[in-house]
Amino acid sequence: MAAGKRSEYTRTEGSEVKLLHYIFDQPKIHEIRGHPDKVLDLIEDFGNEYWFANVGRPKGEIVTKLIEEIRPRKMIELGGYVGYSAILFGDAVRRNGGERYISLELNPEFAAVANMLIELAGLRDFVHTIVGRSDESLKQLYASGEVEHVELLFIDHYKPAYTTDVQLCEELGMISLGSVLAADNVLFPGNPPYLRYVRSTVKEKRQVAKSYRAAKAFNTEGFSDRTISKYLGADSSPAFEVIGNPNIVYQSAPVQPAGDPDAIEVTRCVGIEAS
Numbered sequence: 001m002a003a004g005k006r007s008e009y010t011r012t013e014g015s016e017v018k019l020l021h022y023i024f025d026q027p028k029i030h031e032i033r034g035h036p037d038k039v040l041d042l043i044e045d046f047g048n049e050y051w052f053a054n055v056g057r058p059k060g061e062i063v064t065k066l067i068e069e070i071r072p073r074k075m076i077e078l079g080g081y082v083g084y085s086a087i088l089f090g091d092a093v094r095r096n097g098g099e100r101y102i103s104l105e106l107n108p109e110f111a112a113v114a115n116m117l118i119e120l121a122g123l124r125d126f127v128h129t130i131v132g133r134s135d136e137s138l139k140q141l142y143a144s145g146e147v148e149h150v151e152l153l154f155i156d157h158y159k160p161a162y163t164t165d166v167q168l169c170e171e172l173g174m175i176s177l178g179s180v181l182a183a184d185n186v187l188f189p190g191n192p193p194y195l196r197y198v199r200s201t202v203k204e205k206r207q208v209a210k211s212y213r214a215a216k217a218f219n220t221e222g223f224s225d226r227t228i229s230k231y232l233g234a235d236s237s238p239a240f241e242v243i244g245n246p247n248i249v250y251q252s253a254p255v256q257p258a259g260d261p262d263a264i265e266v267t268r269c270v271g272i273e274a275s
């Protein structure tokens with residue numbers, strides 16, 4: 001989410017559909033078709049009127065640089081909303097020789113809006129939107145053989161699910177040497193359980209895993225009630241009981257654009273210790 005401009009509370013019901021009208025009513029729509037940058041500009045213009053939860057260009061650039069470095073064949077994002085990040089990063093993955101960008105989105109209405117904008121941007125054959133909960137979609141992607149391991153994962157959905165979804169990927173064996181996680185909103189609104197997890201040593205994680213009682217619950221420590229009740233909701237729980245793989249060694253640090261109150265946590269798998 002682009003922080004600092006407008007408060008979350010000004011988000012207007014139905015603004016996602018209004019965005020479609022705003023874009024498709026453009027008098028020179030034919031000049032926009034097939035140009036990802038122009039579609040992104042229009043989403044940003046409209047965001048000056050209505051608050052939109054898009055990653056935005058400054059934080060987006062951090063992830064784009066990772067795409068240029070890693071050149072992923074397939075990249076997954078958790079939380080697609082109206083398609084801003086899917087268009088920005090999908091275009092970058094395509095330019096860097098990739099094969100597919102996979103956007104996982106819970107809300108079918110948001111996914112429908114995203115698909116129209118992805119098509120307008122000329123990325124319909126490249127960006128694949130999957131509607132549903134991220135944990136179930138991740139498991140399905142792995143089970144079907146569509147994605148065997150995480151090259152680059154952009155995390156920007158239900159805040160308490162950041163940790164459990166990464167742990168699910170670990171348990172499935174999808175995190176391997178070189179896997180990179182880029183997590184949005186780690187300073188605003190913040191994600192203390194996730195930062196603690198990816199910054200823990202193997203020893204610390206083994207300690208926690210030893211005393212762990214397989215409870216199927218999200219860790220909501222440090223989140224506001226509003227964050228907990230958003231999207232999946234306060235009564236929600238992970239679809240699977242996960243502990244993760246404590247033997248994975250991460251190097252993790254925030255990358256914050258100048259003047260931005262928020263940061264992307266960039267986490268690299270640099271090893272896996274023998275258990």
Ligand SMILES: C[S@@+](CC[C@H](N)C(=O)[O-])C[C@H]1O[C@@H](n2cnc3c(N)ncnc32)[C@H](O)[C@@H]1O
Nearest residue numbers: 053054055079081084085106133134157158231
């Ligand atoms: C902050 S928005 C994503 C913004 C988008 N990444 C961008 O930068 O353009 C969060 C999105 O995550 C979706 N979401 C929330 N929980 C989810 C879950 N468990 N699985 C999949 N999507 C989820 C929401 O419906 C919402 O559209």
